[in-house]
Amino acid sequence: xxxxxxxPSNKVTEKGKDVELRCDPISGHTALYWYRQxxxxxxxxxxxxQGNSAPDKSGLPSDRFSAERTGGSVSTLTIQRTQQExxxxxxxxxxxxxxxxxxxxxxxxxxxxxx
Amino acid sequence: xxxxxxxxxxxxxxEEPVHLPCNHSTISGTDYIHWYRQLPSQGPEYVIHGLTSNxxxxxxxxxxxxxxxxxxxxxxxxxxxxxxxxxxxxxxxxSGTYKYIFGTGTRLKVLA
Numbered sequence: 651x652x653x654x655x656x657x658p659s660n661k662v663t664e665k666g667k668d669v670e671l672r673c674d675p676i677s678g679h680t681a682l683y684w685y686r687q688x689x690x691x692x693x694x695x696x697x698x699x700q701g702n703s704a705p706d707k708s709g710l711p712s713d714r715f716s717a718e719r720t721g722g723s724v725s726t727l728t729i730q731r732t733q734q735e736x737x738x739x740x741x742x743x744x745x746x747x748x749x750x751x752x753x754x755x756x757x758x759x760x761x762x763x764x765x
Numbered sequence: 766x767x768x769x770x771x772x773x774x775x776x777x778x779x780e781e782p783v784h785l786p787c788n789h790s791t792i793s794g795t796d797y798i799h800w801y802r803q804l805p806s807q808g809p810e811y812v813i814h815g816l817t818s819n820x821x822x823x824x825x826x827x828x829x830x831x832x833x834x835x836x837x838x839x840x841x842x843x844x845x846x847x848x849x850x851x852x853x854x855x856x857x858x859x860s861g862t863y864k865y866i867f868g869t870g871t872r873l874k875v876l877a
Binding site for chain 2: 654681693695743755756
């Protein structure tokens with residue numbers, strides 16, 4: 651079946667502009683995660699959605715970052731007034747209803763470049 | 766969150782076994798050990814997980830020390846396609862925390 655998809659695959663923007671990144675999770679997956687990966691680094695957790703529960707926003711680096719998940723499916727990560735340090739690959743993952751091992755399925759990522 | 770420690774990089778010859786170590790001395794009794802890998806220019810993918818007993822699947826084996834303070838991911842015959850960054854992650858499903866904390870992982874280079 652279809653995996654996690656993300657769009658766009660690449661985004662180049664100018665400093666100060668707003669950007670929106672989209673994630674389509676696997677159908678039926680109730681959990682959705684956003685991570686950020688800077689060049690040569692590991693993954694940094696940003697935000698987590700589980701069903702209708704309040705999202706875990708503990709990883710968002712500043713109030714310029716926000717995310718929403720409409721109808722328990724598609725999610726959008728918005729970065730306002732982008733800065734050069736926001737340049738990274740933004741990865742989305744989804745997982746089925748929670749179990750002890752909670753395998754996460756990752757999308758291919760969106761590479762964001764802020765000039 | 767309990768942390769893991771992995772070597773930054775390792776090399777292996779093709780067709781030979783690879784043992785990727787992970788130290789997790791502060792692991793709690795309810796932490797599961799997960800391994801993911803990230804191929805070049807892709808998102809991470811699940812490899813294997815375990816709690817106490819050794820585990821085998823089609824991709825790899827996971828050997829867990831008796832005291833659970835360390836574990837080893839075993840690739841039985843490395844191929845060029847196994848070149849990736851391998852992440853060892855702990856997660857406690859009873860903690861209410863469902864995010865993974867990824868470290869910098871081990872970059873595995875496979876030599877032809």
